[in-house]
Amino acid sequence: MADTTDTKSSNQMWGGRFASGPDAIMEEINASIGFDKKLFAQDIRGSIAHATMLAHQGIISAEDKDKIVHGLNTILSEIESGNFEFSRRLEDIHMNIEARLATLIGPAAGRLHTARSRNDQVALDFRLWVKEELEKTEKMLTGLIAAFLDRAEEHADSVMPGFTHLQTAQPVTFGHHCMAYVEMFGRDRSRVRHAIEHLDESPIGAAALAGTGYPIDRHMTAKALGFREPTRNSIDTVSDRDFAIEFLSIAAITGMHLSRLAEEIVIWSTPQFGFVRLSDAFSTGSSIMPQKKNPDAAELVRAKTGRINGSLVALLTIMKGLPLAYSKDMQEDKEQVFDAAESLELAIAAMTGMVRDMTVNTARMKAAAGSGFSTATDLADWLVREAGLPFRDAHHVTGRAVALAEGKGCDLAELPLADLQAIHASITDKVYDVLTVEASVASRKSFGGTAPSEVRRQIAFWRARN
Numbered sequence: 292m293a294d295t296t297d298t299k300s301s302n303q304m305w306g307g308r309f310a311s312g313p314d315a316i317m318e319e320i321n322a323s324i325g326f327d328k329k330l331f332a333q334d335i336r337g338s339i340a341h342a343t344m345l346a347h348q349g350i351i352s353a354e355d356k357d358k359i360v361h362g363l364n365t366i367l368s369e370i371e372s373g374n375f376e377f378s379r380r381l382e383d384i385h386m387n388i389e390a391r392l393a394t395l396i397g398p399a400a401g402r403l404h405t406a407r408s409r410n411d412q413v414a415l416d417f418r419l420w421v422k423e424e425l426e427k428t429e430k431m432l433t434g435l436i437a438a439f440l441d442r443a444e445e446h447a448d449s450v451m452p453g454f455t456h457l458q459t460a461q462p463v464t465f466g467h468h469c470m471a472y473v474e475m476f477g478r479d480r481s482r483v484r485h486a487i488e489h490l491d492e493s494p495i496g497a498a499a500l501a502g503t504g505y506p507i508d509r510h511m512t513a514k515a516l517g518f519r520e521p522t523r524n525s526i527d528t529v530s531d532r533d534f535a536i537e538f539l540s541i542a543a544i545t546g547m548h549l550s551r552l553a554e555e556i557v558i559w560s561t562p563q564f565g566f567v568r569l570s571d572a573f574s575t576g577s578s579i580m581p582q583k584k585n586p587d588a589a590e591l592v593r594a595k596t597g598r599i600n601g602s603l604v605a606l607l608t609i610m611k612g613l614p615l616a617y618s619k620d621m622q623e624d625k626e627q628v629f630d631a632a633e634s635l636e637l638a639i640a641a642m643t644g645m646v647r648d649m650t651v652n653t654a655r656m657k658a659a660a661g662s663g664f665s666t667a668t669d670l671a672d673w674l675v676r677e678a679g680l681p682f683r684d685a686h687h688v689t690g691r692a693v694a695l696a697e698g699k700g701c702d703l704a705e706l707p708l709a710d711l712q713a714i715h716a717s718i719t720d721k722v723y724d725v726l727t728v729e730a731s732v733a734s735r736k737s738f739g740g741t742a743p744s745e746v747r748r749q750i751a752f753w754r755a756r757n
Contacts, residue, residue, distance in 0.1 A: 318379060318380065321382060321619075322379045322382050322383070323382065323383045323384075323622050323625070324377050324378070324379055324381065324382060324383055324384060324387060325379070326625055326626050326629060327383050327384045327413075327416075327625055328370075328377055328384050328387070329420070329625075329629060330384050330413075330416040330417065330420055330625075331367070331370050331384055331388070332367065333415070333416040333417075333419040333420050333423075334384050334385060334388055334412070334416045335363045335364075335366060335367050335388065336419065336516065337412065337415045337416060337419065337495060337516065338359070338363055338388070338403055338412075339359075339360050339363055339364075340495070340512045340515040340516050341403070341406075341407060341495055341512060342356050342359040342360060342363075342403055343356060343360070343515065344507060344508055344511045344512045344515070345402070345405055345406065345505075345507070347508065347511065348505075348506050348507060348508055349506075350405055350406065350505055350506065350507070351402045351405060354399075355399040355402050358396040358399040358400075359392070359396065359399060359400065359402070359403050361396070362392045362395040362396040362400065363388070363392065365395060366388055366391050366392060366395070369391075375387075375391070378390075383409075383413075384416070385409055385412055385413065385416075389403065389404065405505065406496070406498065406503040406505040406507050407495060407496070407498055407503075408497075408498045408499035408500075408529070410497070410498070410499050410500065410529040410616070410617045411494050411495050411496065411497040411498055411499075411525075411528060411529055412495070414494040414495075414497070414528060414529055414531070415493065415494050415495045415516070417534075417535065417624070417625065417628075418490055418493075418494060418534055419516065421490065421534050421535055421538050421628065422487060422490055422491070422534075424538065424628075424632050425483050425486055425487050425490075425538060425541075426487065427636070428483050428541075428542075428545075428635065428636075428639070429480055429483045429484065429487075431636065431639045431640065431643070432476050432479055432480040432483065432545070432639065433480065433757060434639075434643050435476055435639055435642060435643045435646070436473050436476050436477060436480070436753065436757050437757060438643050438646040438647050439469045439470070439472050439473045439476070439646060440469075440473060440750055440753055440754060440757065441647070442465075442466075442469045442646060442647075442651075443465075443466040443467075443469035443470050443473065443746065443750050444466065444747070444750050445466070446464065446465040446466040446469065446651060446653070447464060447466035447467075447743045447746045447747050447750070448464060448466070448743045449464055449465040449466065449651065449653045449656060449657070450462050450463075450464055450465075450653075450656065450657045450660045450728045450729060450732055451463060451464065451465045451468060451566065451656035451657070451659065451660050452656070452659045452660045452662065452663070452665060453468070453665075453741070458663065459659070459660075459662050459663030459664075459665050460663075460665065461665055461666075461668055461731065462660040462661070462665050462666065462728040462731045462732050462741075463660075463732060463741040464732055464741050464743060464746055465651060465653070465656060466743070466746045466747075466750075467732075467740075467741040467746050470746060470749050470750065470753075472548070472552055473749075473753055475548040476545070476548060477753070479541065479544060479545040479548060482541045482544065483541055486534070486537045486538060486541055488519075489533070489534065489537060490533075490534035490537070491518050491519040491520075492513070492518055492519060492520055492521060492522045492523075493509065493512055493513035493516055493518035493520070493521045493522065494521075494522050494528045494529070494531075495509070495512050495513075495516070495521075496509035496512060496521060497522060497525035497528035497529050498525065499529065499616075499617070500525055500526050500529050500530075500615075500616035500617060501525055501526070502525040509521035526615050526616045527615075527616075529616050529617045530613070530615050530616040530617055530618075530621075532606065532610055532621060532624050535606060535624050535627075535628050536603070536606055536607060536610065538628060538631075538632075539599070539602055539603040539606055539627065539628060539631055540603060542599045542602075542603070542631045542632070542634075542635045543596075543599050543600050543603045543631075545635060545639070546595060546596035546599040546600070546634070546635060546638060547596060549592050549593075549595075549596065549638050549639065549642050550592065550593045550595075550596040552592075552642060553589040553590065553592040553593040553642070554589075554593060556569070556586055556589040556645060556649070557586050557589050557590060557593070560584075560586045560589075560649075564655075564659070565652055565655045566651070566652055566655055566656050566659075567649040567650065567651055567652065568649065568650045568652065569584075569586055569588070569589075569645060569648060569649050569650075570648050570649075570650075572644070572648060573586070573587075573588040573589070573641070573644060573645050573648055573649075574586060574587065574588070588641050588644075588645060589642075589645060591641070592638045592641050592642055595634040595635075595637065595638045596638075598630065598631070598634050599631045599634050599635060602627035602628065602630055602631040603627075603631070605623075605627050606623075606624055606627045606628070609621070609623050609624065610624075657728065660728040661702060661704075661727075661728050664693045664696065664697070664702065664703055665728065665731070666703055666704070666725070666726045666727070666728065666730075666731050667689050667692075667693050667703065668689075669725045669726060669730070669731045669734070670685075670689045670692060670703060670722065670725070670726065671685040671686050671688075671689040672685075672725070672734075673722050673725050674688055674689070674715070674717070674718070677717075677719075677721070677722075678715070678717035678718070679717075680715075680717075688714055688715045691714050692706065692711060692714055695710060695714070702726075703726050704723060704726035704727060708720050
């Protein structure tokens with residue numbers, strides 16, 4: 292689509308109030324067509340619904356409505372085919388479409404703007420766009436959750452180290468670890484659904500800020516545009532951007548979850564960990580070191596979160612000092628949302644691809660699961676259950692056993708029984724049954740625990756709701 296320069300000295304769309312057009316600086320700061328042309332489909336859809344309602348209410352003639360609808364559909368085809376010329380002199384998508392409509396159908400085009408303002412028009416277009424983007428995000432998150440459910444089912448029994456402070460803590464299963472991300476992205480999807488419910492009100496008909504004296508039917512346009520109902524306060528309607536801020540908040544939280552996962556993939560794919568391997572589809576090489584295989588896709592997902600966070604802070608800052616109702620500052624909302632939406636879509640798509648693509652080294656994970664005396668808690672629990680020790684005493688006894696094993700350079704399960712009994716006489720050879728990583732994970736059958744049976748229970752729960 293080519294931008295054209297209008298050679299007229301005045302902007303006719305502003306009407307008779309302005310004798311001369313803006314100078315170059317004003318034109319540059321005022322124009323939004325460079326980014327809000329993304330709203331063309333929503334603008335045309337809203338205008339068709341508005342014109343149809345106006346005719347139904349007898350405010351415009353059926354003949355003019357038909358001309359308007361035909362002209363708008365023609366413009367839609369022109370834009371979609373790349374044959375529409377956008378003009379910066381016409382400021383925004385609304386004026387570009389209205390000017391082209393006047394060229395196509397003549398004076399009837401001037402009736403389209405009856406009983407509406409650019410204030411409620413842009414609120415409608417933007418709200419429709421954000422609603423569609425949220426619906427797209429919901430589907431993408433469902434796909435990401437499905438990818439994790441498949442990997443969790445595949446690895447419900449695969450033992451790996453669980454970490455706190457990035458230090459080996461207790462053995463878990465890789466399936467259980469995958470299900471942690473299912474929970475995270477499930478919450479994100481829930482927030483998306485709530486956001487759709489919050490914004491599901493139609494702003495068209497609020498006009499500039501006070502409503503209109505024309506006998507419009509806002510419930511008719513709301514229904515035609517797929518909204519639950521119209522908004523209930525015209526001042527709030529044109530000054531509200533909560534729906535955009537909520538979208539950015541969800542994007543930031545989701546991005547944070549994606550970034551945490553990306554960080555783990557980066558760590559896990561190092562030779563030092565070797566837990567997973569990404570294929571060439573999600574990796575790059577080095578320009579100087581031929582042995583390198585870099586997890587660039589994961590690193591870029593991690594970086595996208597910074598852009599999304601910046602967009603959220605930007606829009607919060609734009610809105611924080613605005614009096615009611617509409618202010619031109621709000622024109623700066625769209626670029627933030629558009630950029631964040633693009634970043635979020637790409638990040639979710641990339642992560643879904645990586646989760647399905649990565650090869651899991653279960654042998655390496657299992658070997659690492661037993662490091663760092665990860666079954667120490669199992670020894671303490673055994674002392675509580677079998678020897679009747681209070682947990683704090685059992686904790687102390689276990690600490691002495693860990694110190695002894697560390698001094699001997701062996702694992703807890705490799706300590707001779709005599710050494711363990713020297714620490715506490717109640718220890719028997721049955722303690723060795725709980726000192727393997729397999730026994731450790733199998734014992735944790737509490738609801739939401741890492742036992743394979745419990746992991747499979749949670750997988751079944753999520754499959755039923757996904």
